[in-house]
Amino acid sequence: MLRSFINSLPYPIKQGAKYIYGAIPPRFRSSKVFWDTYNFLQESQWWSKDKLEEYQMQQLEKLLNHAYNNVSYYKKVFDERGLKPKDIQDFDDLKKLPYLTKEIIRDNLESLVAQNYPRSKLQYSTTGGSTGIPMGFYVEKNTTSAKEWAFMLTQWKRVGIRIRDKCIVLRGNIVQSASKGKFWEYNPVNKNLIFSSYHMTDETLPGYIAKIRKFRPDFIQAYPSAITILARFMKENNIKAFPKIKAILCGSENIYPWQRKLLEETFQCRVYSWYGHTEQVVLAGECEKNNYYHVFPEYGIVELIGKGDKTVTQENELGEIVATGFNNFACPFIRYRTMDLAVPTNTKCECGRNYTLLKSVEGRLQELIVTRDKRLITLTALIFAQHFEAFAQIKEMQLVQEKEGELIVKVVRTSQYSVNDEKEIFSKMQRAVSDGLDISFSYVSHIPRTKNGKYKFLIQKLPIKFGD
Ligand SMILES: [Zn+2]
Numbered sequence: 001m002l003r004s005f006i007n008s009l010p011y012p013i014k015q016g017a018k019y020i021y022g023a024i025p026p027r028f029r030s031s032k033v034f035w036d037t038y039n040f041l042q043e044s045q046w047w048s049k050d051k052l053e054e055y056q057m058q059q060l061e062k063l064l065n066h067a068y069n070n071v072s073y074y075k076k077v078f079d080e081r082g083l084k085p086k087d088i089q090d091f092d093d094l095k096k097l098p099y100l101t102k103e104i105i106r107d108n109l110e111s112l113v114a115q116n117y118p119r120s121k122l123q124y125s126t127t128g129g130s131t132g133i134p135m136g137f138y139v140e141k142n143t144t145s146a147k148e149w150a151f152m153l154t155q156w157k158r159v160g161i162r163i164r165d166k167c168i169v170l171r172g173n174i175v176q177s178a179s180k181g182k183f184w185e186y187n188p189v190n191k192n193l194i195f196s197s198y199h200m201t202d203e204t205l206p207g208y209i210a211k212i213r214k215f216r217p218d219f220i221q222a223y224p225s226a227i228t229i230l231a232r233f234m235k236e237n238n239i240k241a242f243p244k245i246k247a248i249l250c251g252s253e254n255i256y257p258w259q260r261k262l263l264e265e266t267f268q269c270r271v272y273s274w275y276g277h278t279e280q281v282v283l284a285g286e287c288e289k290n291n292y293y294h295v296f297p298e299y300g301i302v303e304l305i306g307k308g309d310k311t312v313t314q315e316n317e318l319g320e321i322v323a324t325g326f327n328n329f330a331c332p333f334i335r336y337r338t339m340d341l342a343v344p345t346n347t348k349c350e351c352g353r354n355y356t357l358l359k360s361v362e363g364r365l366q367e368l369i370v371t372r373d374k375r376l377i378t379l380t381a382l383i384f385a386q387h388f389e390a391f392a393q394i395k396e397m398q399l400v401q402e403k404e405g406e407l408i409v410k411v412v413r414t415s416q417y418s419v420n421d422e423k424e425i426f427s428k429m430q431r432a433v434s435d436g437l438d439i440s441f442s443y444v445s446h447i448p449r450t451k452n453g454k455y456k457f458l459i460q461k462l463p464i465k466f467g468d
Contacts, residue, residue: 026189028146037150049354052297059326067332073111100336102135117330127278138331147327155285159247159272165218169194170226172453197226197453205233220248224255225455231266241268275361281325281333287351293358300325367458371436372405382432390421396447400459406438
């Protein structure tokens with residue numbers, strides 16, 4: 001049936017299609033945009049660096065001409081600077097254009113919409129507001145998301161997703177029957193068993209685990225925070241791994257080194273994570289060979305901008321991800337400040353792709369902590385680069401910053417937690433910030449999730465700026 005379906009499509013399907021077919025959302029299975037993009041990526045991922053850059057410049061030229069001619073916001077941006085699209089001849093020239101910020105988008109949305117796109121071709125989208133700046137924008141209906149899936153599945157193919165594969169999903173979905181005590185629902189179309197991420201407690205988790213064991217999934221798609229709850233419960237109760245799982249596919253939240261370690265130990269398989277956005281200007285994921293994020297050059301142009309607006313080129317330096325996306329001409333994002341930070345590496349990966357690599361995505365700007373003397377501290381430096389004995393005695397934890405130099409540590413304790421654990425957390429954090437914080441503890445029964453079901457490790461209520 002699959003073969004006859006593929007043969008019936010009016011365009012050629014290239015290598016590997018049968019492997020990913022089961023994972024394609026049904027609405028894109030006969031989308032020409034999806035298959036064109038997917039087929040293209042199967043070849044372009046092996047292109048030389050020069051060829052990829054040439055491709056990027058072609059796409060950029062197309063995007064800039066379109067923006068200048070059809071998008072009033074960009075027409076104004078060019079005119080005010082006395083520029084024409086032809087003045088942007090290389091990646092350096094791109095710096096002649098200003099950044100696009102969330103505030104600009106929020107305040108100028110209508111002038112960012114391309115006039116040659118009828119309303120019926122636009123789809124409204126919003127970001128979750130994790131940065132504190134909620135924002136709405138438009139994408140090309142059926143096109144932007146079809147391309148997105150072609151990229152996503154190209155990534156997932158690296159860990160061996162195949163047609164008959166069964167997946168369990170723990171990604172903040174609302175499960176209707178959960179109020180009646182059934183915390184999962186099966187989607188026969190894509191063979192996904194979707195679990196509620198909102199009802200995972202010591203009482204309900206044995207039921208989740210029994211159901212997963214019976215289902216025998218090949219993959220787990222999860223928010224890192226949700227799968228961590230399951231893994232921690234399994235580890236504490238010495239519950240053995242599920243047989244047959246090939247990988248855990250993690251996205252939409254940062255995955256921290258301790259989470260990766262816990263997941264790989266508990267599930268005895270590879271954790272594969274990717275980094276992307278609702279805004280769809282940048283996408284990066286791990287490969288078959290290592291954990292660095294491989295930035296898709298076919299998706300857009302990514303700049304890493306450090307202090308003083310300088311491009312970050314050194315290994316291990318921290319920069320903000322500024323991206324220009326190729327997949328949305330309805331509402332183009334050019335030099336969009338993502339407010340996410342990343343650390344580059346100049347290593348070349350043995351997988352053979354000539355992609356820019358990020359050693360880590362350090363998290364959102366809103367994941368920095370401000371000390372009394374206004375230093376910005378990453379969560380990695382504060383916590384994740386250190387070893388805390390106390391973490392074994394903690395179920396969940398969340399940091400809250402409301403004032404400079406102050407930090408509230410919210411903890412959901414286990415019964416083994418003691419005053420020594422609090423002392424250890426306090427002193428190691430203080431050492432990391434050279435006593436730059438007043439740290440107080442608050443013991444709570446649970447950590448609430450965001451509207452989208454995501455867990456936030458840090459609630460940063462201060463506005464954070466970087467690079468200015
Ligand atoms: Zn690689």
